Amino acid sequence: MSENVQGGWRFGTARWIVLAAIILGLFLFTGFFGVGLGIKPIMPEVFLPGEKLSEEPLFIIPFVGPFYYTNTMTGLLLADLVVLLIAFGVSRAVKSGKMALSGMSGAVEALLEALYGITEGTAGKWTKPIFSWFAAITLLVLASNWLGLIPGAETIGLIHEGHGDYAVKDLFSIGSLKVQTIWDETDAAHEGEVAAEGEHHGAAVIPFHRPVSTDLNFTFALAIVAVVMIQVFGFRSQGMAYLTKFWNTKTLFSKPIFGVIDFGVGLLELVSEFSKILSFAFRLFGNMFAGAVLLFVIGSLVPVFAQSMFYLLEFFVGLIQAVVFGMLTMVFMSQATQGHGEQHDEAH
Amino acid sequence: MEAAAAKLIGAGLAMIGAIGAGAGIGIVTGGAVQAMARNPEMTGTIQTNMILGIAFAEAVAIYCLVVSLLILFVF
Structure with missing residues (x-):
């Protein structure tokens, strides 16, 4: 049922891609010897x-109530x-x-x-x-x-403030569209980065697709x-x-x-x-x-x-x-x- | 006791019902495997019925799971 597209792909290529993904994951989430970003995973x-x-x-549907667009x-x-x-x-x-x-x-x-x-x-x-x-x-x-x-x-979506307990961090912006992420503050404080911008109310991501x-x-x-x-x-x-x-x-x-x-x-x-x-x-x-x-x-x-x-x-x-x-x-x-x-x- | 603590304990206790579903699924699968070993030609039919039986037994555990999810995330 899950057909691999066998076109120009060989097992050898896929193996290197998997290895690269593992190294990228280790680099993002661990912080040995100053190598890696040491991002704390978020619940x-x-x-x-x-x-x-x-x-x-x-x-508004008559007799039923309002109709919202939900991510499901x-x-x-x-x-x-x-x-x-x-x-x-x-x-x-x-x-x-x-x-x-x-x-x-x-x-x-x-x-x-x-x-x-x-x-x-x-x-x-x-x-x-x-x-x-x-x-x-x-x-x-x-x-x-x-x-x-x-x-x-279930990870890409709108940031909704006032729900969760993580801080908001700006990544970059495309034109007027700001790309932000939620960030575990305790970890940033531990690393010595300044991430606390006086935001004590938390934020949570409401994904586009569920x-x-x-x-x-x-x-x-x-x-x-x-x-x-x-x-x-x-x-x-x-x-x-x-x-x-x-x-x-x-x-x-x-x-x-x-x-x-x-x-x-x-x-x-x-x-x-x-x-x-x-x-x-x-x-x-x-x-x-x-x-x-x-x-x-x-x-x-x-x-x-x-x-x-x-x-x-x-x-x-x-x-x-x-x-x-x-x-x-x-x-x-x-x-x-x-x-x-x-x-x-x-x-x- | 704080309400939050009682919620967590309640959610945990709700999952006790999974014991029955586990035993049920084990019995169903054990019987099906014995039947397949005795009569390999009937494997297809037995497998279909086995999956149905597992789905029914599992539904009970899923009720427990839904109750504990409701306790955790809704109330």
Whole structure:
């Protein structure tokens, strides 16, 4: 899925780039023998809801409230853009008439083929409509998860004063645009540099881009879409008979004791539909937000090597959570199409 | 006790629930590996079901995680 561009790159070149990055990291963050800048790593301020990038709302939705542009919306737009680019790229590659797709579209083809195989094994004759939901959800969540791993994603942004506990430092300016950074003051004082400019109120960076799956609004919206579509598939395959799954009075009078139990199970099924929304939403949100906080904490403890290991871990977690979200949707949808009596279906 | 200290203790205590999820994931994976060893042809199906089971078991730990994150960063 993560195709390296093998063009003019060889392992030898990549090795030197990695080595240069390690030396640069050591130079920036350590201060042995007067070599290196000795920058202290910073623990960023963690906000649970998506941070607003502007103070005034973009527009006001009647009866709902003000609508702010948050940094997770940048993540959503970028993820949408990536999915659209993939779609157009793959459709152009397919239309070009080559037998074997190469590069990015080949990777997407391999991913979709794997997903289609899983769907075929579970959904049976409903494979085609269910697969499109599975693939769409997986691609969107995957794009949004992996976009958060791009360096700079959660570090470049507006400086917001009055939140954190770091000082502001001017780096350079392009025209009237001032480029600043937040700076650990205690370290600067220790090095003997004058950084304290009478700023006792702290500052924090509000990043431009944050992966959208770390916003509970997105995961809840996606979960509601998935669960509503599960019901739609149930109705499409069984018609109104789908409702007997929840309001099961078929055996209530013919079999006195087990009928009551069946009725209670039906009501529990209704509750479980709502708990599906909760567990869908919290699973994705919890994993991705905890992953982001984990990267912050590790980066603030060990500046140079350790974080790359956790980047690898987050890479896999992002993939697994995307596939799990899609796969659970797929399995629930195919369960809804199969309904209560498979023997009933086969009798027809 | 200060409110900040109580918050940290509460966030830590909330994560106790991860014990159950850990045990559950271990049981699921152990069973799946045994099944795959006995019947290697079924590996694909077993893996799919294993991932589903892990996702369900893990959801409980994620609830704990969300609660402790809420305690730390929201309240």
